[in-house]
Amino acid sequence: MIPPLMPNYNRADLAFERGEGAWLWDAQGRRFLDFGAGIATSSLGHGNPHLVSAIAEQAGRVMHTSNLYRVPQAERLAARLVEATPFADSVYFSNSGAEANEAMVKAVRKYHAAEGRPERFRTICFEGAFHGRTLAMISATGNPKYLEGFGPPVEGFDHVPFGNMNAVRQAITKETAAIMIEPVQGEGGVRPADLRFLRELRAVCDEFGLLLALDEVQTGMGRSGKLWAYEWAGIEPDIISSAKGIGGGFPLGATLAREKVAVHLKPGTHGSTYGGNPLACAAGNAVLDVILAPGFLDGVDRVARHLWRGMLGLAERHPKVVAGVQGAGLLLGLRLQDAVSNSEMQGAAVAEGLLTVAAGMNVLRVAPPLIITEAEADEALRLLDRACLRMTPGEAKAAAK
Numbered sequence: 002m003i004p005p006l007m008p009n010y011n012r013a014d015l016a017f018e019r020g021e022g023a024w025l026w027d028a029q030g031r032r033f034l035d036f037g038a039g040i041a042t043s044s045l046g047h048g049n050p051h052l053v054s055a056i057a058e059q060a061g062r063v064m065h066t067s068n069l070y071r072v073p074q075a076e077r078l079a080a081r082l083v084e085a086t087p088f089a090d091s092v093y094f095s096n097s098g099a100e101a102n103e104a105m106v107k108a109v110r111k112y113h114a115a116e117g118r119p120e121r122f123r124t125i126c127f128e129g130a131f132h133g134r135t136l137a138m139i140s141a142t143g144n145p146k147y148l149e150g151f152g153p154p155v156e157g158f159d160h161v162p163f164g165n166m167n168a169v170r171q172a173i174t175k176e177t178a179a180i181m182i183e184p185v186q187g188e189g190g191v192r193p194a195d196l197r198f199l200r201e202l203r204a205v206c207d208e209f210g211l212l213l214a215l216d217e218v219q220t221g222m223g224r225s226g227k228l229w230a231y232e233w234a235g236i237e238p239d240i241i242s243s244a245k246g247i248g249g250g251f252p253l254g255a256t257l258a259r260e261k262v263a264v265h266l267k268p269g270t271h272g273s274t275y276g277g278n279p280l281a282c283a284a285g286n287a288v289l290d291v292i293l294a295p296g297f298l299d300g301v302d303r304v305a306r307h308l309w310r311g312m313l314g315l316a317e318r319h320p321k322v323v324a325g326v327q328g329a330g331l332l333l334g335l336r337l338q339d340a341v342s343n344s345e346m347q348g349a350a351v352a353e354g355l356l357t358v359a360a361g362m363n364v365l366r367v368a369p370p371l372i373i374t375e376a377e378a379d380e381a382l383r384l385l386d387r388a389c390l391r392m393t394p395g396e397a398k399a400a401a402k
Contacts, residue, residue, distance in 0.1 A: 020047025036369040037358040044246030046370035052287045059283035074282035088237035091263035093256045094277025098218035098244035099133025101254035109179040115265040121178040127163040129189030179212040184230035187219035190362030191334030199234035212239040222246040223292045225330035226302030251284035311382040319389040334364040349388035
């Protein structure tokens with residue numbers, strides 16, 4: 002008999018009762034170091050007092066009114082995001098990364114149509130991408146595994162190899178409207194785009210009159226050590242999407258755009274019942290209070306570099322398990338040897354008390370809360386070291402000691 006919850010998730014047999022900072026406790030009282038952060042979402046960790054207080058206070062006043070009326074919390078959050086994001090002039094709020102990406106693609110198409118180029122509706126995407134689970138976004142993703150059984154893909158997405166500039170140029174036609182890319186492919190294997198490649202994409206968009214659309218759902222809101230990962234390349238996009246860490250665990254998505262794009266989303270062109278409601282934006286403002294505080298992002302960058310060096314050390318000590326390290330900021334991945342599956346490695350980490358997330362290309366993803374300390378990074382490295390021993394033939398007994 003099918004369970005009350007639909008069986009679309011492959012859930013681990015773990016249920017957590019409480020959390021504090023980077024730690025979670027299950028119903029049996031066992032403690033876990035959370036280096037998955039709800040898939041890079043719990044940016045401030047668990048039970049952050051400022052975030053909890055902001056949500057509780059707003060919930061006690063008004064949670065939802067809809068976008069039929071002004072939402073002062075959304076107005077404040079949008080103004081703060083625009084001030085902190087030099088290219089952006091306006092923000093649209095939604096509830097998730099997929100919705101933020103849908104809004105981004107719709108805004109791109111609307112811009113070209115309003116500017117007298119309705120034939121420009123296609124978006125160049127990249128192999129290995131992940132942009133969400135709606136019908137349009139699984140089409141933008143292009144992964145056959147996600148498309149199977151859902152009928153024909155939504156028209157308008159062309160896929161090229163990640164990092165291949167020649168393929169990008171060859172894919173541009175008179176119907177091309179934009180190039181959409183994740184600065185780091187999270188689900189696709191924690192693969193960072195070369196900074197030079199991002200700069201070349203900006204140049205080719207300028208050359209052909211295309212919009213550069215960046216999916217910063219996983220990489221944004223400080224995860225790279227800067228507010229947005231594209232900043233490391235020294236470029237400015239035309240439109241970006243954000244979600245996950247923006248609400249610290251509360252559902253919130255955002256699409257930030259230049260005025261020339263945003264101005265065409267007039268009343269009735271797009272909307273959301275819940276998007277940007279008072280409670281969600283109270284959470285977003287609380288998260289921004291922490292992330293934009295002086296020195297916070299410098300601290301993220303410092304701890305991320307410390308963790309990166311430690312993971313390189315793991316690769317050196319366990320060459321039979323770890324093939325390499327990749328990623329950026331606090332979105333890192335252990336690329337595993339073919340003989341070691343990431344699901345098995347994830348299980349070994351859980352057995353040691355560490356939570357991680359599997360990713361494509363047989364990568365174990367490490368995406369901790371942004372508030373972790375170097376000491377917590379060291380503890381995670383110690384637990385990963387023991388997990389590697391569990392996965393090394395003849396070393397399981399040593400790991401158990």
